[in-house]
Amino acid sequence: MRVARIERVKRRLLKEAVADNLETMRGLPPRNVRGPRRMLRLWLRRAPILLIPITLAGSTWFVASSNAVSSPAVVRASAIPLGQRAQSARRAVGPATLDPSSPLPALDSSVFPLSVRRVVLDAGHGGTDPGTVSASLVSEKDITLDIQQRLGALLAAGGFEVVKTRADDRLIPLRDRAKLANTSSGDIFVSIHVNSIRNPERHGVETYYLGATSDPSLTTLAAAENRASGYSLTDMRALLDRVYADARRDESHRLATVMQDQLFGNLKNIDPGLMNWGVKRAPFIVLVATEMPAVLAEVGCLSNEKEAAMLRKPEYRQEIARALFSGIRAYANKG
Amino acid sequence: MAEPTTDILHVGIDLGTSRSAISASNGERFVVESYVGWPVDMVAKKVLKRTVMIGHEAVANRTMLDLHRPLERGLLKEGSDKDVLAVRELLKHLLALVGVSEKGKVDSANVRAVVGVPAASLRTNKQYLRNSMKGIVDSLMIVSEPFAVAYALDALLHTMIIDIGAGTSDFCVMKGRYPTEEDQRTLTNAGDSIDTQLLKLIEERYPQANVTVFMVREWKEKYSFVGDNGEKIIVTAPVRGVPTEMDITADMRAACETVVPPTIETMLDLLSRVEPEFQERVRNNVILSGGGGLIRGLDKTLEDALKQVGGGKVKDMEDPVFIGSDGGLALALDAPDTDWEKLSA
Incomplete structure (x- = not known):
């Protein structure tokens, strides 16, 4: 009875250990620091970066109408690769160059006007x-x-x-x-x-x-996800976290x-x-x-x-x- | 040349600041000192007849070597190319000992490894380790060291592991789930800090004695204790070139006892965070592992501290050297093929 219980616990722990390793490989932060509230807060704080996927999707209209961020750096960031889903999105909203194998360009820190108080x-x-x-x-x-x-x-x-x-x-x-x-x-x-x-x-x-x-995990993530069904919203969040x-x-x-x-x-x-x-x-x-x-x-x-x-x-x-x-x-x- | 086998070799590695151990599914087990050294110049290279030295050999020939310790305070160092190389050399050496090498019985493409790292290792550090092991093994799983110890002992529920190594002391409460940051702590008060303290105390007491940290480490490993021991510790060191006996009993005790307050503080803090109904069970299942588990009297001292919260039991490990790597091996053997396929290095 006890042996069977230990074996059950071991199987569960192994599964969790593997999941933890896969998250590390994908460059995700530890679970305890990415609760839903925290993600929401991070999203709100990083709202300007929302322009990046939208720019990626080729929506020039959004960039033009946005008064939150309009720096050239965001335009440069449009080279970020997206997967197949993003490609279909592109077809729907406009042109964008998507290459799953190319690395993410670094985001120019001038996107974030800093004032030290x-x-x-x-x-x-x-x-x-x-x-x-x-x-x-x-x-x-x-x-x-x-x-x-x-x-x-x-x-x-x-x-x-x-x-x-x-x-x-x-x-x-x-x-x-x-x-x-x-x-x-x-x-x-x-x-x-x-x-x-x-x-x-x-x-x-x-x-x-x-x-x-030099962030090989990010390249791996992009390639792996592109081979599957493309980027989900969660994947995009992870990518944006890395850009930030x-x-x-x-x-x-x-x-x-x-x-x-x-x-x-x-x-x-x-x-x-x-x-x-x-x-x-x-x-x-x-x-x-x-x-x-x-x-x-x-x-x-x-x-x-x-x-x-x-x-x-x-x-x-x-x-x-x-x-x-x-x-x-x-x-x-x-x- | 040995005929290579296509069988999968599973290994568990305890990558430690002071010593690293490997346990393999072919029954081989080895422990080496975590030192890597390269000859400092052409003369040294000619004398040593080697391009790199690892472990005890490296320590023994340290005067002729550019000596590196791949880990510091339990974390892989990232300061220079030599640090990167040192990690790879150490890991390759460990794997070669169990038969994995270009000319060995096992090809690296058939190796699945579980490596234990300090509980507080960051994701960036784990990623760095993963990068360091590229091409050395086929698949890799990285787990916290105390978790590997708990797995080896089947101590997965209501247990606290205190793993005192050289660079770090790792604490982990096992609650039947994969430990999160909340369940674990890492202190840098560990074997190395005892060495530093002991060296300082001896130098103060015997200013004329010529003592190195390597000598101090050896003495600590033989004689470390806390509390009342009743035995005198007499060691020999050169004073102006003359081998001279020195009594270091008080210094050894004082140095070893520097780890006691932070260990007790952390142990009690983690205990207080356990659900109240399980606290007594955890108190009675405290396991002391790592080199620190060999400090005589430490288990009793911790038990005395537990008295202030209702009492408990602290057990020493009989085989603290290999318990982490054995746990890693057990994990490696238990993980299904489907999981290993996802974890390619």
């Missing part, structure tokens, strides 16, 4: 998670919290609204940080961390944005580049030995789960005792906060 600041680690700890027992969680407070004050004085993922020494789960950023409608997300590397002689700064592959993700990634990259320039440019004046480790991609949870341009800045290196000593000084932490502020302001001004 609310900045979400995330002080890395906290509570029982100290982050990295220097040999002289300086904890990353204390440094990040202090820099966050200083940066928050600078931003507030500069006219920005500031949301903080933690205000004291407590452990906030990463997904709760992302959730807070999303629900508070932040315009950008800046996560502050301090590095630790094996070579204690070296120290530098680096800034991360969401790592993305590309735009967000581009913005995140731009934000990371500006932040890194300012961070290194300002701090190297104080610490000539500081190295510029540049802008990098990485799939940190807070970068994936947030819905706005997001970066993670490694503002120093606690494995280097000289820098650990500098990080202990309030003046140096203030300089880091100033450098981060300059980066955010430069990004906002260019937006």
Whole structure:
């Protein structure tokens, strides 16, 4: 009896595991972050991108009559491939070039006019998670919290609204940080961390944005779906989510580049030995789960005792906060 | 040259930060250290007579190698071409050990693999792993590591798996369904963080001693404990070139105990999210796996913590090294052909 029950449960779990893998292959986000309400909210938020499939379907009338988005980027996006169903739709409403094998062109981020008003600041680690700890027992969680407070004050004085993922020494789960950023409608997300590397002689700064592959899953999805019955509405949503993700990634990259320039440019004046480790991609949870341009800045290196000593000084932490502020302001001004 | 077989080979792989294990349907099981190294220059290449070294061999010859660990904090690294190559080399090496290679008994086109990854691995990371395994296996299923452990043990209902590895500690409550993000947690307080802490404490206590993280890791694997042990831990390390005995009992305890508060906090938090009527059953079915399961006294310490919520039982795994890969193999064997066809790598 028990054996039969276990076998039944195993069969169900296997089925779910396979389904989870197929969703990953199709580039879909996890189920728990794509409930119906969330999808509706995302749809409303991304309403301007609705023009893309419609443009794809060749409805020039809609583009002309729309006053929501009329940028050339949307017109360029009309090269997005559609399947057979879309082809029949095309026959009904007008001409469009459809090629299931061609990759999706990236959406120009200028489609989304950005204005940075609310900045979400995330002080890395906290509570029982100290982050990295220097040999002289300086904890990353204390440094990040202090820099966050200083940066928050600078931003507030500069006219920005500031949301903080933690205000004291407590452990906030990463997904709760992302959730807070999303629900508070932040315009950008800046996560502050301090590095630790094996070579204690070296120290530098680096800034991360969401790592993305060249997206073969998307090509696979398009080809697979075109072989079947064409695109359903759900498929189109998935595609649009990916297009939007590309735009967000581009913005995140731009934000990371500006932040890194300012961070290194300002701090190297104080610490000539500081190295510029540049802008990098990485799939940190807070970068994936947030819905706005997001970066993670490694503002120093606690494995280097000289820098650990500098990080202990309030003046140096203030300089880091100033450098981060300059980066955010430069990004906002260019937006 | 061996005659290739057309039989399908099913494998389960536990891709770990510190060690990776493989279990295959032909009965072979291997574990290797998750290190990949390339000779740093022509001299090293000539001495080593190899273009790439993997596992223990790579660690042993690390001074002549550009050494890479494909995983960091349980996630595949994506920083450089070498990182990408390191993952592929490690996976190819594991598969070669069970007979899969160009000149081996099994062709990669006949291999179906289940790979266990940390519970909190992101879809992008799983996709990256999938890309890394292109051409190495025919079909691939990626599952969370604690799920694979639970599957191996038939512990699929009202069970909590705590899998403490090198890069991450994975927690998963099995509720008879495929675990979602809500059912799982991943901490980076794990074996590596113990190593870092232990190295720091030893360097503070014995500033003249010449100790590396590799030595510390070996000591931890032999002697790790929490609570009162009653035994002295004496190790030998060079001080100004002279082998010298050092008592690291207090340091070992302090370093190992750094993982205790976050482990307890996470365990109790996940428990509190279980439906109230099932909490007692889950409390009495906590399974400790991974290398962390070998920390002496950790099971008792967790049981003490469970007393504050009504008590419970924590069981150690007898064979923590292969339990994840065995679970992956069980999944691979149970999955029907129709599913495998959908999961081509």
